[in-house]
Amino acid sequence: MTEELTRIDSAVAGLSISPKDEKTEQKTEKKGKSHRRLSSSVSSSTTGVRNIKDLEKEQIPIEIAIETQKTNWKLNTAPSLLEDKEHLSKFLVTPPVKKIDLHFPLGLEVTARNLKGVTIKDALDAIYKQYKKKADDELDGKPILAGFEWDPEEFWTKLIVHQKKESAPQPTGKKSKKKNNDAE
Template sequence: MIDESHAPLELAIETQQTAWKINQRPKDLDNDQLLQVPLTKPPIKSITLRFPHGKEVVARNLKGLTIGDALSAIHKANKNRADDELDNPYLKGFAWDQGENYFEVHLQSQPATGSSSGGGGGKKKKKSKDNDE
């Protein structure tokens, strides 16, 4: 659900730089301050997160969603899955689907590393095997 103003949502760029594995606790991130960053501008109270395989989870926070709230919702849905069950276990980022009012969750096989300048989507650690994107 979006706030009543229907203002266009701007997604926090920090969501593209987490290098986070979806079956691990968000609190295990190297940069735990990232968890407090608002997920969107303007703030929203809840959003549906849709995975590529069709599964959906809802993230909620009455004070305004943070990146940590979104990661917690994703983790809750994946915490019991083993690493070998996940084809693409790392969060690449989110994309807003305005027509359907949800965020698409983008995953990748290797963690992306965040850049300190805040620009771009980060680099891949190693290029090995195939690169599913």
């Protein structure tokens, strides 16, 4: 027997290695060592995204994006249905953090996460996940997001979620001003 030994499967004895196995063997031969993904090994100092607990230790204050108060978003509707979608891509807090807890006055807490920095959309998605199955009458009379509050004396690592009864009327004055400016 001068033939080289190959893997033997009891179902197909005598066949050589499958093409899939050959490809993976060639890749590992080229690399030599196991490959670690770069995205998971990037340090937070190079990206600017911080851990909220580190900010607490260093006593670095955070600022909440003012755009969160302008959403007029109903908690049980998908954030993708919002009219002002450009606000969704902005960071929820400055400096950006990887995760932050959102605390509701009645005790519910949700966590918004994003390794590249929590955005307003990430926060709304986390809230929506909790409220999507609730009917309008189950939202304790305050179904609209009014905004977030950061109170370092109460919770350094959490934002307090504020809700309101009714959404503000849609601003129509902006459109008419634009038309008037175009006419001039």
